[in-house]
Amino acid sequence: xxxxxxxxxxxxxxxxxxxxxxxxxxxxxxxxxxxxxxxxxxxxxxxxxxxxxxxxxxxxxxxxxxxxxxxxxxxxxxxxxxxxxxxxxxxxxxxxxxxxxxxxxxxxxxxxxxxxxxxxxxxxxxxxxxxxxxxxxxxxxxxxxxxxxxxxxxxxxxxxxxxxxxxxxxxxxxxxxxxxxxxxxxxxxxxxxxxxxxxxxxxxxxxxxxxxxxxxxxxxxxxxxxxxxxxxxxxxxxxxxxxxxxxxxxxxxxxxxxxxxxxxxxxxxxxxxxxxx
Ligand code: ATR
Numbered sequence: 001x002x003x004x005x006x007x008x009x010x011x012x013x014x015x016x017x018x019x020x021x022x023x024x025x026x027x028x029x030x031x032x033x034x035x036x037x038x039x040x041x042x043x044x045x046x047x048x049x050x051x052x053x054x055x056x057x058x059x060x061x062x063x064x065x066x067x068x069x070x071x072x073x074x075x076x077x078x079x080x081x082x083x084x085x086x087x088x089x090x091x092x093x094x095x096x097x098x099x100x101x102x103x104x105x106x107x108x109x110x111x112x113x114x115x116x117x118x119x120x121x122x123x124x125x126x127x128x129x130x131x132x133x134x135x136x137x138x139x140x141x142x143x144x145x146x147x148x149x150x151x152x153x154x155x156x157x158x159x160x161x162x163x164x165x166x167x168x169x170x171x172x173x174x175x176x177x178x179x180x181x182x183x184x185x186x187x188x189x190x191x192x193x194x195x196x197x198x199x200x201x202x203x204x205x206x207x208x209x210x211x212x213x214x215x216x217x218x219x220x221x222x223x224x225x226x227x228x229x230x231x232x233x234x235x236x237x238x239x240x241x242x243x244x245x246x247x248x249x250x251x252x253x254x255x256x257x258x259x260x261x262x263x264x265x266x267x268x269x270x271x272x273x274x275x276x277x
Contacts, residue, residue, distance in 0.1 A: 004034040004261065011038040015226070016060055019254050023266040032057070032262075041068060047148070048072045051089050051096045058261040059089040060254075063129050073098040082165055083132040088257040099260055102133035105253030110137075112248055115190075115219060119143045123179075123188040125205065126195035127154035130223065131155055134194055135162050135227035139176075140169060146188070148179040150195075155179075182207065187215075191236075192274060193222040197228030205232055215238040225250055225276060247276050 006016040039047065044065060049054040061069055066085040070076055073086065074095035079084045079102075086098035099161035110117050124134060127149035136144055139162060147162075149155035149174040155178045162176045179185065182206065197205050212218050220236035233243040250273040251268045259265045266272075 002029070002032040003059040004032065004060075005047070006034070006036045006060040006062060007039045007043075007055055008036075008065060009023065009038050011062065014062060014227075015250070015276060016254060018063075019251065019272060020072065020258060022272060022275060023258055023264075027264050028264070029262065030185045039065075041065070044069055045072055048089070048096050051091050052094070054091065057091075058059045058257070060257055061087050061089070070098060071185055072096075073254075079103040079133070079136055082168070083136045084161070085129065085132050088260055090260050092241065099172070099251040099257070100133060101135045101256035101260070102130060102249075103130055103209065104256055105251075106134055106249045106254040107223065109244075109246075109248040112252070113244060114191070115244075117141065117190060120189035121185065121187060123148070123185055123191040124150075125191070125193045127151070127158045128196065131158060131194040132161060134192055134223075136165065138190075141173070142175060144185075145176045146179050147176065148151060148181050148183070150181045152178065152180065153189045184209070186211070188218060190219045190221060193220075193224070193230070193232050196224075198222060198224045198232055201227055202231065206208045208243075209235070212239055212241055216240060216242065218242065219244060222246060223249065228277070247273065250276070 004012050014018055014036050017036050023033045044073050066087055069086050076098040078100045080100035083100050085100050088099040088101050090097050122138045122142050122145045126145045147155045147158055159176045159178050164171055175255050197203050219242040221244045222230050222232050225245045227249040236243045
């Protein structure tokens with residue numbers, strides 16, 4: 001049996017097994033199975049060893065281990081290195097490689113909805129584990145990126161990371177700005193909620209977006225997809241803004257990971273989208 005895993009803590013809520021097992025069945029990978037496992041930090045080393053020995057074929061990593069895993073890996077390149085966030089492990093040439101499929105998954109989700117995110121003003125809410133992947137998606141092409149976080153220090157650390165990225169990418173330096181929690185830039189094209197607020201039904205961010213009333217061009221994007229419509233999105237819809245939840249990003253990042261492991265790019269069709277309802 002070829003074993004795949006998603007590891008994290010907590011992990012109960014993860015819908016990755018549902019999606020990957022669906023694709024494994026669809027593409028007749030009958031000797032493959034994908035499970036979830038709640039782990040502690042001290043278990044990470046053993047998991048990496050099991051990938052190296054071939055006992056585990058592939059791993060997805062979720063909160064809070066996406067950064068902590070990096071030091072245990074043989075090879076971390078591309079977005080994984082640039083974001084310092086690894087969500088996929090795969091063995092290649094006897095080495096364990098770490099990938100980040102969140103950034104590409106996020107970009108593809110915008111492209112799927114024909115949303116042009118180049119040369120735009122972006123407002124990122126939060127500075128948690130996934131936020132560096134979202135920042136990386138915008139950093140090559142944004143006009144300006146504003147970051148706000150309840151704990152200001154984390155927003156500032158993220159800006160510092162972003163400034164280093166800008167230098168690496170040889171872009172001008174002044175596009176990232178931190179904003180105090182509760183304040184906001186005057187006009188923004190895309191506003192992304194990367195905080196965990198909304199995961200629990202009826203939780204509220206308590207940010208005031210009144211001036212965005214009737215702005216049909218402003219897109220409010222919540223990475224949360226369960227519940228399908230957070231208050232952040234409900235309020236945006238009532239104001240007349242565009243909205244999008246994290247469902248397609250979740251499927252896109254899973255699709256890229258599946259391709260890394262199996263060389264099959266699984267289809268994102270209505271059937272798999274419905275699995276998340
Ligand atoms: P992870 O890294 O595991 O994604 P996290 O680091 O706890 O999770 O990040 C969760 C994000 O949601 C953080 O930006 C967090 O803000 P803080 O850095 O101030 O903790 C944000 N968040 C969680 N609960 C929040 C709340 N009630 N109000 C505002 N932001 C909140």
